[in-house]
Amino acid sequence: MVEDAVFEKLPEYVVGVVVARGIDVHRHTHMPQDVLRSGEAVFRDRHCHCDYKAHPDLVPYREAFETIGINPNRFPSSIEAMGKRVLNGAALPFIHPVIDLVNGISLNFAVPMGAHDLDQLGGDFEVRFSREGETFVALGSDQEEVLPAGELIYGDSSRVRTRRWIWRQSEWGKVTQDSRNVLFPVDGFSGQNLDQVLAARDQLAAALAGEFGALVSVHLIDKDHRYIQV
Template sequence: MSEFLPSISPEIASIAPGFRALSIRVAATKLTVPDFGTQQLQAACGFVQTGGPTWADAHLQAWAEVFRTFGAKPQRTPCSAEALRKRVLKDGGLPAIDPVVDLYNAISLRYAIPVGGENLSAYIGSPRLVIADGSELFDTMKAGEPATESPEVGEVIWRDDAGVTCRRWNWRQGVRTRLSATDQHMWFILESLPQMPLEALHQAGEELMQGIAHMMPGSVIDSHLITLSCISAEN
């Protein structure tokens, strides 16, 4: 695979000092072990109910503070990892969605970390994490119908050349780049703050890559650690 790295605006450093992410790209083969993702999701739900990792509360609280910094209300629109955790604690588990989605949701729960999974073939240009100016377009669903909305000015978003792919950093993914196990070009982003040990971030990425390799033997997978210091050095 050719070299690929998402970009992060230097402005993010003032909102989330110490932010780092693991970017994982997959050239996927055919799914041959479809039940693996659901099995991992069920196990991760059980782990959350027993308390989860020791850093979970501190890490998710740090994400809540970051959301407040750019004007989001984490009680109403929490980071994706917190939203999944709340559902598990309330309902006792999560329904299966898709083998690959189930797998990356399992990683999110097990490591208390926001994990995004995207269909890279649907991207127009490369992913980038930026501060919204409010003019960007985000495709979503409302009342079961396709709809378009715009982020708030100052909101942290992931986007490509066509528009917003995820609102409020990692709160809600768009429809256009939504991932499924039938997609051939996949991109995952595991996003952490300093309250999560760096070693744990690498472990989460390794577990995700091993899971993809098990479900889709022969897939080509690469990963890169992205830090704000790397981004600053490039600008």
Template structure:
């Protein structure tokens, strides 16, 4: 059981930087208020006097979404959507300590960070162009099929755990109160993505260790080292 990007993804996006962290033993009782405040303050400083669309991390995703045929202001990468809401409202809603932590780190780095409940994933999880027959469950439990060629996180059962690459995760594998084992994925395409994703991945791993007193495993994925074991 592996997480990986397909060869087609590495070929189409040679500048992609991807970091993954697998963690066991998380729960919904941890307190992450101090961490959320710290990373939110970093985001607020970065946004001072400008908007999220000015950040190089977001500009790279906008270019990529446009190249994939998506209007960037209609379909935003997850970090842009978070930053936009944070800039307008001053904070993000609290959902679950792990999600709150990942969202705050995503704000600080302006990089999309996904958190997937591995108990809801069947077999390998691959970031790849969709065939179009995959099933995607929204957070309101509606079922959709991605467009052929759209980038999805697809498992061996044909379930799409994310649509439009970094735009929207599935409600099916979202972290919830009973979640214990999680895969955290960070992806970026800007000029300093490799350095920034390495730092982000280490940050996530360090915070998980400190908060849940667990020992995560992590890796940086490349075209020549694209697979990460999930078991």
């Protein structure tokens, strides 16, 4: 679900969603790693000869950050941060078959993508503004941060799942070797990169079904369809 107040500030906001159930990480081949290396190569080819921050792929997210009061230079979106590492020559590490797949598709289509273990959610999963006193633990950390009210986040009724919208994901709800049921959001904008969002969503869904044996469904959230039933 996306809170009404989000669309008041970002009326073209869309979220492509893949819901995958019964993921079997032991079934996969080397495909996820191949997708990651291919995505890195595509991103370098598209962005290496320009000021990548000014590239049409990234400008919509930088402008949206500014609209909601987040400095995109200090807190770049996940795709901008990952893309910068790739353009600097880094080969991203293999983390987990599903995460490698997501990162490769994210780079290939230059869209932010997330992965959230459905079995670790507490209540409705939402894109919304934070409430006073909510807390967050960054991926790889054990330090709890207290948020101010009014920060755009992914969250449920009890936990903040990402800070600053698509900047950094939480330790809570991360995908592990035990994760079987996962929700994957793909963030974008209807008037600017909807085709990329849908293509990334559909490639991910096909790979999860074909490589990991998951039962998948695909969805699109926008200002006229603000929630899905999972």
